[in-house]
Amino acid sequence: MAKARLLITRFxxxxxxxxxxxxxxxxxxxxxxxxxxxxxAEFDDIRMLLTGSYDYIIAVSSNAVDYTKWALADNPWPAASYLAVGKGTQAVLRSATGKSVSVPDKRYDSEGLLALPCLSNIQGKRILILRGLGGRELLSETLTARGAVVEYYQPYQRVAIELNGSLLTEKWRRLNINGVIISSVELLERLLVVVPESEHKWLKNQTIYAPSKRITVHAVSLGWSSAEVLPGMADQQIVDYFK
Incomplete structure (x- = not known):
């Protein structure tokens, strides 16, 4: 097997x-x-964080934690049980709040969070989800179906960077890229937009590395020939995977 030469598409x-x-x-x-x-625009509307009384606060990305921390400024984080989608987000949230943060054992996505025992019996519980604008609704919909009252705080949004896809693809070919680290379906689909359609055959011969099976299955459905599930998106987990 050829040694990995990786394109990192994260923020x-x-x-x-x-x-x-x-x-x-x-x-x-x-x-x-x-x-x-x-x-x-929601960044400055932190009344829910200052006055809300929550049983659980769930962070679905490290960016959500960072933007929430900046919005709170010198105000304390609410008293609640804290959960994070993965170990990287867990570390950032623990540092920001100074509190214990629960995380799924294996699957680092909405499905993994929903499998946590503490979220199985939540009738009447109040839950705040920290995330970027938009995204999957599975977590909120399932928690609501289980009887919880769910709210969002969405202090940031993802915006496409204007790039010269032809020049970049030429550069990546010269660098002999053979794998791409993707952290979301949105990034995977953005990659298809950036790379010219004439180069999609080359692109889809690169191995996709992603933190969840949902993303790798989607990659295969779009025509990728190889996709592997990473143990998580924390830096050390990825570094260890490629040792």
Whole structure:
């Protein structure tokens, strides 16, 4: 098997940080964020965080934690039980709140969160989900169906970065890229937009590495020939995977 030469499409500065760690251990990696994050109009509306009384607060990304922390400024985080979608987000949330943060054992997505025992009997519980604008509704819909009262705080949004796809694809070919780290379906579909259609055959011969089976299954449905599930999206989990 050829040694991995990876394109990292995560948000900046996460992409550069991860590529530096991978290169330091001898795995060739190149950072190219495809989306950027910007605050939303909801960023300043933190009344729910200051006055709301929640049983659980769930963070579905590290960006959601960072933007919430910036919005709160010097105000304390609410008293609640905290949960995170994965270990990377868990570490950021634990640092921000100074509180214990629960995380799924294996599957780091909405399905993994929903399998946590603490979310199985939540009739009448109040839950706040910290996330970017838009995204999957499975978590909220399922928790609501279980009897919880669910609200969102969405302080940031994902915005496409304008890129010259032809030049980038030419560069990636020269670098002999053979794998792409993708953290969401949205990034996967953005990659298809950035890369010219004439280069999609080449692109779909690259291995997709993603943190959930849902993303890899979607990649295969779009025509990728190879897709592997990563153990998570925390930097060290990815570094260890490619050792």
């Amino acid at each position: 900046a500065p996460h992409a550069l940080r991860l590529s530096n760690l991978l290169n330091a251990q001898g795995t060739a990696a190149f950072a190219q964020p495809l989306l950027e994050v910007k605050q939303t």
